[in-house]
Amino acid sequence: MYNAASPHATEFIDHEEILETLAYAEQNKSNGALIDEILDKARLRKGLSHREAAVLLDCDLEDRNQQIYALAEQIKKDFYGNRIVMFAPLYLSNYCINGCVYCPYHLKNKHIARKKLTQDEIRQEVIALQDMGHKRLALETGEDPVMNPIEYVLESIQTIYGIKHKNGAIRRVNVNIAATTVENYKKLKDAGIGTYILFQETYHRESYEKLHPTGPKHNYDYHTEAMDRAMEGGIDDVGLGVLFGLELYRYEFAGLLMHAEHLEAAHGVGPHTISVPRIRHADDIDADAFDNGIDDDTFAKIVACIRIAVPYTGMIVSTRESQKCRERVLHLGISQISGGSRTSVGGYVTPEPEDAKSEQFDVIDSRTLDEVVHWLMELGYIPSFCTACYREGRTGDRFMSLCKSGQIQNCCHPNALMTLKEYLEDYASPQTRQIGNTLIQKELASIPNEKVRTLVEQHLTSIAQGDRDFRL
DSSP states (O other), X not given: OOOTTOSSHHHHSOHHHHHHHHHHHHHTTTOHHHHHHHHHHXXXXXXXXXXXXXXXXXXXXXXXXXXXXXXXXXXXXXXXXXXXXXXXEEEEEOOXXXXXXXXXXXXXXXXXXXXXXXXXXXXXXXXXXXXXXXXXXXXXXXXXXXXXXXXXXXHHHHHHHTOEETTEEOOEEEXXXXXXXXXXXXXXXXXXXXOEEOOOBOSOXXXXXXXXXXXXXXXXXXHHTHHHHHHHTTOOOXXXXXXXXXXXXXXHHHHHHHHHHHHHHHHSOXXXXXXXXBXXXXXXXXXXXXXXXXXXXXXXXXXXXXXXXXXXXXXXXXXXXXXXXXXHHHTTTOOEEEOSOOOSTTTTTSOOOTTTOOOXXXXXXXXXXXXXXXXXXXXXXXXXXXXXXXXXXXXXXXXHHHXXXXXXXXXXXXXXXXXXXXXXXXXXXXXXXXXXXHHHXXXXXXXXXXHHHHHHHHHHHHHHTTOOOOOO
């Protein structure tokens, strides 16, 4: 039986409830009166149930679909303004004991070059990332308790936070590692991580077990209940995601929103982020073998409907997507993107040759961070390197209350401008610096509080003179 507040995955991700939801959405995809009612509710900015959102996803009335896209764009602006948070993944190790059939790290893959970074190699990778301008990283490892124990991850986090190179510093380390114990989540919390991220891959239990035939990840319940253990361990910022293409997208969409509802019902805090990766080609993996792939139009609608259903969450799209696709979904709800990414272990210091084949997936958007930053500003967005909320203790329910009330913009907009100014001074090309300084002057005028505006202007002057790390 479906129970959003239950601690058991069998109850908060209920197969029958999903099937009934999909049938309901199919029956009502042309029901204009019901769709209008759901859109009216969505305009209150309080979110939608998984069933209501499924109706919008299935909607086949073109005029209502245009309303869905317009509303998603407006809700994104209301909660996150025109800021886009920047980050990069850092792969520590590709040793893994799981048998995931869609991932080149799987144990039986004998083609891939296995590698685990030493702490000195991590320092070099981080310096390379700092020299790009990055302030926020997402750590990635395969699951291997011998090669990648929690102690290795904790030591790596300590190393990363301790590196100060020129004006560079990593101010927030998010962690994407395998489901683990409450005790280990407490250790990650004590190490000062930002968000704990874990993709479900698929919410369809039968498919999940087939896609993960061997290894600890085979345990659907243990994996799906990981966020509850993370919350119990004190981590109140968690990130959800599915790998679209493994199962039918409507099923995944409903399951993802049910998981978000569960976190709200059980812990009072929904997901800090939701990621929407699509399966891509990689070594020993043929993405075409999975026949559940989605086209760009469907992908865009999924993003829009998630934004409407979970208006407060940060939404992430990676370099798995092309520039054209990323530009489209930026308008529909995405608030965080990666730039200059490498998906191989050690790839920032030594870019991988074509025949090495150790990337986790093919990067589609291969532009440099500077090119991505310049592109965003040309589109009218503010690339933000801000990590202030995490370091000021605005996490979990404190962040959510500020975000849901719209008050978070009073901090985020000024902080975004100040961190962008740091990037422009330290790392930007002359062309990027020029367009960026013009954008900052324009955006200053939109800060409504005169005292805050004056303070930000003073800090911007100090940054130009060499000072760093101001935040509200």
